[in-house]
Amino acid sequence: MADSQSVLSAVMAQRDSEWNDLRRVDRYMRGQHAPSYMPKKSQREYAELVQRAVTNWLPLVVGTVGQRLYVEGYRDAEGQESSPAWPHWSRNDMASRQSLAHRASLTYGVSYVAVEPGDAGPSIRPYSPLVMTGVAEEPDAEWLSGAGRYLRADSHNGILGKVWRVYDETAIRDVWVADAGDDGGEDSAPEIAELSTVTHNLGVVPVVPFRNQWADSPFASVVEQGEVWPLISTQDALNDTKVSLAVAQTAAAHRQKWAAGMTLPEDIDGNPINPFKSHPGELWVAADESVRFGEFGATDLTGYLKSVEMHIQHLSAVSQVPPAMLLGGMVNISAEALAASENGLRARVAERQALFGEAWGKVLRLAAGLSGDKVSAEATDAVILWRDTEARSLAQTVDALGKGVTMLGIPQRAAWEMWPGATAADVERWVRMRDEQAALDTVADLMFQGPGPAAAPVMSEGAPVGDH
Structure with a gap:
């Protein structure tokens, strides 16, 4: 004990x-972030804006790498x-x-x-x-x-x-x-x-x-x-910008009206009463012709939007997730440019495959040891096979694999293993199907080929030609 x-x-x-x-990371992954700054005397509606303005980008970063890690053999x-x-x-x-x-x-x-x-x-x-x-x-x-x-x-x-x-x-x-x-x-x-x-x-x-x-x-x-x-500080900065954007577009994005040259009515205590409601759907009217109306300019939200985009780009740089996956807007991008933008992500995934592959090998060797398979338990040279999750054009893949087999002499089975989405079980099934088909083709050739040429008669020595 x-x-x-x-x-x-x-x-x-x-x-x-x-x-x-660990709990802090867990809270951030579940969207429970540190609150953004708000003035102490802020109204209740602004507190609700803070909750709605938060966009949790962290699960997307983890998922982008995690979706490319799949053991298949x-x-x-x-x-x-x-x-x-x-x-x-x-x-x-x-x-x-x-x-x-x-x-x-x-x-x-x-x-x-x-x-x-x-x-x-x-x-x-x-x-x-x-x-x-x-x-x-x-x-x-x-x-x-x-x-x-x-x-x-x-x-x-x-x-x-x-x-x-x-x-x-x-x-x-x-x-x-x-x-x-x-x-x-x-x-x-x-x-x-x-x-x-x-x-x-x-x-x-x-x-x-x-x-x-x-x-x-x-x-x-x-x-x-x-x-x-490493991304928590960037997520917090992004939250602050999103909150400022939400407040700006709620309170100041609509043009605010003003009136001058009029006498405001008062309540029984002598306090002035605002006769107008500042709302986009309200029409202001005054009986006095000398009253003048106008409006203030709307708040320009361009700076907030650029700040949001900048923080997302920082998130992309630190995490090596391509900006196009976070910002969208993939228009008129060539396949070569798209592949180049994912170089950092591919390198990150390859590093994780090396780390996790060694760990999975230990797991399977432990399982073999518990089951009594000493040979597999000591097979430290066995390797983990990862699914190829890289996006490629199917036509380009077929062309490249076909040339590899015909021009470079790559074995057909090796080409099958490089087929997008093919698992080890798929490859083994294809091998069996090929062997079965080859056996059927051999039998068919033997069954349907015509009879061979007739053998020439053998004449015994000294027999007349007409006697055979």
Whole structure:
């Protein structure tokens, strides 16, 4: 129990140090931003404008990268067939669950994938750092030294507490921890109690961290490695500009009218009464011909609009998301120019594929180890296959792949693997279909070819010509 207690203590200390930053990122992703400046005596309607003016750009930045990260295969060292560990992927519905690991890492800087023994085989589940925390002896350690996942609030022997799942190098334990200040007295249950234990004997902690990037400073926090944290200040500046724009277009965009040369009526207390309503649909009329009417100029909103566009461009530069994806307006842009504008995004996606690909390889090797497949568990040279999500013209793709096969001698199967949207299962199915068709064609040739030429008669030695 001492090992579990030490791991859990380290996990909770790490979680406490990260929690405030993680929650701030979480709030911003859900649109709960820091309020923009408003005067203390501002009217209630302006407070409502502040809420409506906020546009949350951060999920779009995360989604733009996350949508281009899709694992579709795991190939063995020979490079021909899927690894025997690959069925664990489909058995755990990872085709859909993988996005949680990718997006959580992009958002918070790290996510975790746990591999646990299950009734139907190894269980693979991704988790956000809001519910799971990993600890390591060194920042660049290959494996974690421990991990913990919050499960639920529960009581034990009448004492309120929380249940955590603790992962170490030999077992996975569910541990109950009493809430601070609720020890129940001297005769109560211990502060920590072990509820259940499942051994795995993998020799390593069966939790793999998915780092969005490796920290280059010992002082860098986890969230600083994510995509959201560096953009918070730009999002706040954009919110302030949007609020100013909303106030300007609400209060001053319509031309304000004025009247001069008239005597205002008064109430019973002698206070002047405004006989007119300043509204775009109101018509001002006065009986006195000497009264003069006019209007002020409307507020020019061009500066606000340019400021909004500038902040979005800053967002694009920092996140490497092409401006066209944020601002729109893609008119008369050549395919070459569009491809060039996405160079930064492609480089960012390629970097994430390298980082996450190594992590997914560890996950599948852990699953193979739990299932008793020692060969796949030690296959560190197996590789993760990523779906090609880059937008290309289908005609150009067909032309390029066709020339690669006919002119450069690229194997046909290799060209199929580069077909947009083709999965490893698709390629294997195409290979079987080709082989089946080739076999049918061979049988057809044998069945429908005409009989061969008749064999010449063999004459026995000395027989008359007319006797054969």
